[in-house]
Amino acid sequence: MSFTDADLIARVLVSGDQNAFGELVRRHQSPVRAFLGKMTRGDTHQADDLAQETFLKAWNKLASYHGSGKFTTWLFGIAYNEWRMAARRKSELLLDELEDGFREPTVAAAAEASHLRLDLAEALKTLTSAERAAIVLCCQNGLSHDEAAQALDCPLGTVKTNVLRGKEKLRRKLAV
Amino acid sequence: MNPTPHHPPEAHDPLDALLREADDYVSDDGFTQRVLTQLPAPRRQTTLRPMLLSAAVLIGATLTLWLCPTSDLELTLLLKNWSAWNWNTLLTVVPVLAVLGSLSWGLWALVKDEH
DSSP: OOOOHHHHHHHHHHHOOHHHHHHHHHHHHHHHHHHHHHHTTTOHHHHHHHHHHHHHHHHHHGGGOOSSSOHHHHHHHHHHHHHHHHHHHHTHHHHHHHHHHHHSSOHHHHHHHHHHTOOHHHHHHTSOHHHHHHHIIIIISOOOHHHHHHHHTSOHHHHHHHHHHHHHHHHHHHTO | OOOOOSSGGGTTOHHHHHHHHOOOOOOOTTHHHHHHHHSOOOOOOOTHHHHHHHHHHHHHHHHHHHHOTTTTSOHHHHHHTGGGOOHHHHHHHHHHHHHHHHHHHHHHHHHHHHO
16 A cells, blocks of 8 residues: 555654655655756756755644645755755856856857757756756656746746746757 | 636747757666665654653652551442542542552553554
């Protein structure tokens, strides 16, 4: 018999059942680690550290999960926050803006990138962090724009814009 | 009328297909175990609380019976002659019952905590 996420969460909340929490981690570790892997531009060590922090935070804050949205959305929210804090420490957000400026300067550069047919993972790295997060959550993890806005703690319109803009850039990079 | 598909314009978008099909599964490889070992130890309720509670109740019971105006009355006698109870009797019986109840609750909490 398999338990739903809600059953497992209830067991953790009622009796502090670590096995139930372990099952939740097993179920959700892959999307969370993959998401953080993309946010850290492929730095798997940092992504795993952040994922670990994410689940530890989830354990501590589980009582604040009210079950109104999907558990995954709530986890992505924590994961994004963890990444944001780490990025702030590394001033990556600032670099991001600069890199974005450097990467979009000429049509020739974009055309060259298209010819190179960067694979998807590489192309994703060239997006800004906000675009990357929106694309990964909405297009790869199946979150609705509303859910992504909730996880990323930003307005719905921003998510929609970032998805559109990110896709546009990916199309150019991948020539699809 | 046909229902509107969830993402009609993107249904045949090759980029969407590419994003959806990207195999991003990350195998566990001991990750879950690492997280579990980092969890704070389950909060074990200390046995001190029910023990302190029981001790407090015992002290309270002793003091109540000692200071009670009718403490020389025998409880069995009182229970037999319940029709002759007056305010003084009640002042003895009610605290005694309350004390007994609190004691049982304290002991029950102690046993439950041990389990």
